[in-house]
Amino acid sequence: MTELEALRGMIDRGEVQLGVHIRKMNTPGSPVYRQGENVWPLSLLLVASLLGIWLVHFYVGALILAAGTIYWVMKIQPRVKQGVFERSAALALENEANFDALWAKDALTLYAKLPDGTERAAARKHDWRAFVRGMPDSGF
Template identity: 40%
Template sequence: MADVSSRDAHARLVRLLAQKRLVLGVNIGVMSRPGSPVFRRIETALPTGLGLFGVIGATVIGGVTLGALALTIGVAVWFLVILPRIKDQVYARSYAFVTSSPAAFAQAWEARAITLRAGAEECRPPDGDWIAFVRATPTREEEEEGGHR
């Protein structure tokens, strides 16, 4: 169970993220692999399988030329359409996961899957102290009052 300090820091983190005072960086490579709490196998397996069957089908029906064309189109669609969509979905699920509880945030932090950024300053695991970083970043209300913790 998270201690009071990390629960308070996590609540502040969620508030700062909502106010866009902090930016959550997500290592998509870490969060989109098996074992990650936000991994969805179907995101990569289905498009890859459909592409493979499409290329094989095009090759069988139209020969090597049509197969090569289908492969080229498939690769372009993968990099221009599918991969950006997967990245956005993994980021959204990661954001929801780390803001759900202090334990979830700690799990992602320990896996080195996330970073925090406030302007030019960045806090990275394992050396960065995310609690101190969050406490040092003023909320919108604190900035309007003219100071922060």
């Protein structure tokens, strides 16, 4: 069993939590970035606001912009963040090369609360393989 397989098992059992740096992963050039869920909805909101200003009145455009922004922050952005997390986690846990690349990019973290109450965490400056090997019941 490899360290990545052991880590997958610990994540599935809820013993370890995988953290993803959403901002780093939700930028152009990232393998999980989707322009359609980031650029186009906000562009449409801006165009609708400008059309409201041009066709009706400044206050209508401002209202469209305010309501659209609130809707974006409350409804759409959490779905985008969840999607980025899920795609990043799937990519990272696919194979060791992907996990190593994302780990080196400082896009991943690991956290575990052990049964005795102690907490362990690992980020880029730590060795994730040593973190997995040091966990109880890791098989190593």
